[in-house]
Amino acid sequence: EPxxxxxxxxxxxxxxxxVILRCVPISNHLYFYWYRQILGQKVEFLVSxxxxxxxxxxxxxxxxxxxxRPDGSNFTLKIRSTKLEDSAMYFCxxxxxxxxxxxxxxxxxxxxxx
Amino acid sequence: GQQLNQSPQSMFIQEGEDVSMNCTSxxxxxTWLWYKQDPGEGPVLLIALYKAGELxxxxxxxxxxxxxxxxxxLNISASIPSDVGIYFCAGQRxxxxxxxxxxxxxxxxx
Numbered sequence: 001e002p003x004x005x006x007x008x009x010x011x012x013x014x015x016x017x018x019v020i021l022r023c024v025p026i027s028n029h030l031y032f033y034w035y036r037q038i039l040g041q042k043v044e045f046l047v048s049x050x051x052x053x054x055x056x057x058x059x060x061x062x063x064x065x066x067x068x069r070p071d072g073s074n075f076t077l078k079i080r081s082t083k084l085e086d087s088a089m090y091f092c093x094x095x096x097x098x099x100x101x102x103x104x105x106x107x108x109x110x111x112x113x114x
Numbered sequence: 115g116q117q118l119n120q121s122p123q124s125m126f127i128q129e130g131e132d133v134s135m136n137c138t139s140x141x142x143x144x145t146w147l148w149y150k151q152d153p154g155e156g157p158v159l160l161i162a163l164y165k166a167g168e169l170x171x172x173x174x175x176x177x178x179x180x181x182x183x184x185x186x187x188l189n190i191s192a193s194i195p196s197d198v199g200i201y202f203c204a205g206q207r208x209x210x211x212x213x214x215x216x217x218x219x220x221x222x223x224x
Contacts, residue, residue: 004156031210042217043157043202048210056210091156100164101145103204103212105156 002026004106006092012112013082021077021109023092032075033093033103034067036060043091049075082113116141118205118215126221133190135218137203145206146186148177150199151217157202161188193222 005024013019025032034046047057049067066078075094079086089108095101120137127133137146145164149157161172163179163186170177176189186203203215 033210035214043204043214045211045213050210058211098210100162101206102159102162103147104159105149107156108154110154 002028004092004094004104006090006106006109008109009107010110010112012114015084015113016081019079019082019111021079021090021092021111023075023077023106024073025075025092025094026096026104027073029094029096029104031055031095031098031101032067032069033095034077035091035093035105036088037091037108038088046077046090079111082111084113087111087113116205116207116213118203118213120201120203120215120218122218123216124219124221126223127193129193129195129222129224131193133193133197133220134187135189135201135220136185136187137205137215138185139205139213140184141205141207142183143186143205143207144183145212146177146179147204147206147212148175148186148188149202149204151202152199157204160201190220193220195222195224198222 007022032049037043047061048055064080091108092106093103148160151157161177166183168179174191178187200217204212206212
């Protein structure tokens with residue numbers, strides 16, 4: 001069964017460093033998302049992406065964050081200068097259509113900022 | 115952001131018992147999704163609901179889209195140990211984003 005894949009599964013970085021989290025959405029999906037989950041808390045929306053542009057973003061997604069679809073398969077989240085509070089599990093998700101939408105998640109990247 | 119409240123926050127039940135949990139909001143939603151999350155893993159989609167009053171089953175799981183469109187319910191019948199995990203509801207209004215509930219932690223005692 002097709003699935004969303006994320007790499008790496010764990011990323012440890014120093015505060016102030018840049019990180020890039022990578023995702024390969026399900027191949028025929030058109031809508032792509034990043035969510036994050038701080039340990040023990042609920043899943044929070046960061047950004048949605050469609051037709052090579054951001055379609056919606058949350059307050060969390062400030063100018064330290066950016067997303068890119070560099071080719072036909074990858075979808076990346078970049079955090080330019082990480083902060084301690086960026087430590088969380090980051091989930092990529094994708095869906096095929098907006099009508100009767102079903103969101104499928106990857107297994108996540110655990111980001112630890114030291 | 116939108117607040118989706120799930121109850122109960124946690125449940126401890128005996129294997130074989132039925133489980134009921136719900137998700138409520140002060141806002142109207144057009145889509146409800148229910149997910150199960152195991153520790154260290156991503157949410158796995160269980161059931162999707164798109165119309166008020168809709169009742170949908172997936173094996174031992176049944177979910178309903180509330181008539182008011184402000185709530186949704188998930189029932190698990192005859193629970194088994196592998197049902198253990200955290201169950202999240204997620205609602206979508208008119209935009210792209212799904213708002214996630216606070217989660218219900220389920221423990222099944224063999």
